[in-house]
Amino acid sequence: MQKVKIGIIGLGRLGMVHANHLVNLISDADVRAVCALDDDQLAYAKKNFGVSTYKNYKEMIDVEDIDAVVIVSPTGFHPEMTEYALNANKHVFCEKPLGLNMDEVDTMVRQIKMHPKKIFQLGFMRRFDSSYKHAKKIIDDGKIGKIIYIRAYGIDPISGMESFKKFATDNDSGGIFVDMCIHDIDLIRWYTHDDPVQVWALGNDIAAPELKNIGEYETGVAMLKFKSGMIATLLGGRHAAHGNQVEMEIMGSNGWIRIAQEPNKDFLTLFTNEGVVKPSMQSFSERFSEAFIDELRDFVNNVKTGKNSDISVDDGVKALKIAKACKESADQGTLVDIKLS
Numbered sequence: 001m002q003k004v005k006i007g008i009i010g011l012g013r014l015g016m017v018h019a020n021h022l023v024n025l026i027s028d029a030d031v032r033a034v035c036a037l038d039d040d041q042l043a044y045a046k047k048n049f050g051v052s053t054y055k056n057y058k059e060m061i062d063v064e065d066i067d068a069v070v071i072v073s074p075t076g077f078h079p080e081m082t083e084y085a086l087n088a089n090k091h092v093f094c095e096k097p098l099g100l101n102m103d104e105v106d107t108m109v110r111q112i113k114m115h116p117k118k119i120f121q122l123g124f125m126r127r128f129d130s131s132y133k134h135a136k137k138i139i140d141d142g143k144i145g146k147i148i149y150i151r152a153y154g155i156d157p158i159s160g161m162e163s164f165k166k167f168a169t170d171n172d173s174g175g176i177f178v179d180m181c182i183h184d185i186d187l188i189r190w191y192t193h194d195d196p197v198q199v200w201a202l203g204n205d206i207a208a209p210e211l212k213n214i215g216e217y218e219t220g221v222a223m224l225k226f227k228s229g230m231i232a233t234l235l236g237g238r239h240a241a242h243g244n245q246v247e248m249e250i251m252g253s254n255g256w257i258r259i260a261q262e263p264n265k266d267f268l269t270l271f272t273n274e275g276v277v278k279p280s281m282q283s284f285s286e287r288f289s290e291a292f293i294d295e296l297r298d299f300v301n302n303v304k305t306g307k308n309s310d311i312s313v314d315d316g317v318k319a320l321k322i323a324k325a326c327k328e329s330a331d332q333g334t335l336v337d338i339k340l341s
């Protein structure tokens with residue numbers, strides 16, 4: 001196979017980022033077509049990427065000569081789009097989470113397993129970030145000993161609140177734990193090879209009371225107990241005044257790791273009459289630009305070589321079940337037992 005011929009579904013906040021990377025930075029990718037519902041997004045893609053455009057994803061998959069489909073549509077569509085693409089003999093890259101409805105996700109997983117020769121890769125891109133990869137190596141080398149506790153924060157900037165409200169009003173996001181904390185849930189499972197057995201979670205809308213009307217917590221906090229006895233706390237939010245705050249602390253019996261305590265935009269410090277300021281990153285696409293490129297480069301390479309993704313579909317299922325248990329605990333105000341099998 002020379003280049004991997006690709007069709008993209010979804011050109012929104014993240015889809016346009018992926019499309020730009022695939023067209024301009026990943027030399028083994030050949031984007032032939034895109035699909036979205038928005039006329040302006042399609043016109044932009046036609047003009048700037050020179051691709052065919054569709055509003056119906058089935059038509060794109062049926063008509064276009066493509067090897068793979070990159071799915072960046074709202075989460076509720078992931079199962080049906082994945083199944084349609086696999087049944088049309090296409091490889092699939094699908095954004096996280098796998099889906100929202102567990103029955104639909106179960107059917108999706110069955111279909112993925114019925115197509116073992118087709119690559120299915122899930123967008124847990126933080127595994128491709130250099131700092132998180134470095135932490136993985138330190139942990140695997142035993143340098144911090146046994147993991148006792150992990151604390152993870154994922155807080156979007158307040159500047160993104162309006163676009164989030166539109167996203168969550170037009171679609172079901174799944175809520176703060178499923179939409180956001182799922183990244184940290186995956187990382188914690190990846191680092192520890194352990195699964196949680198119980199969760200106690202809480203949520204509030206103090207920073208954005210209007211989110212209550214669309215069934216969203218602005219801030220969600222979950223405390224999880226793992227099989228080994230390890231403890232983790234997750235915090236997801238959408239209210240950081242200064243920028244995009246994504247940080248993790250891993251405490252081991254012999255040492256600690258901290259990743260990104262401050263979301264510095266670069267190495268610059270600004271000294272003015274207002275004080276000493278380190279400008280911060282403002283978006284997830286800025287913070288994880290390298291990881292977003294590398295995960296798609298990995299997918300394209302996996303399609304070319306036939307190598308399965310290191311992120312298994314079972315990783316996606318377990319992370320989703322854990323995130324849903326966090327939501328259940330916060331919604332019901334109870335301790336929830338987590339059943340993963």
Ligand SMILES: NC(=O)c1ccc[n+]([C@@H]2O[C@H](COP(=O)([O-])OP(=O)(O)OC[C@H]3O[C@@H](n4cnc5c(N)ncnc54)[C@H](O)[C@@H]3O)[C@@H](O)[C@H]2O)c1
Pocket residue numbers: 009010011012013014015035036037038041055056057072073074075077095096097123125167179284
């Ligand atoms: N990995 C990450 O860090 C990360 C970050 C943001 C979003 N995401 C995920 O990416 C997905 C998309 O999120 P977003 O913020 O880009 O959404 P968005 O609402 O900004 O964009 C959605 C896109 O999908 C298109 N679309 C909607 N319904 C469609 C349909 N039936 N057929 C074809 N196209 C359709 C829309 O026209 C739009 O182009 C979600 O699953 C989200 O969880 C992941």
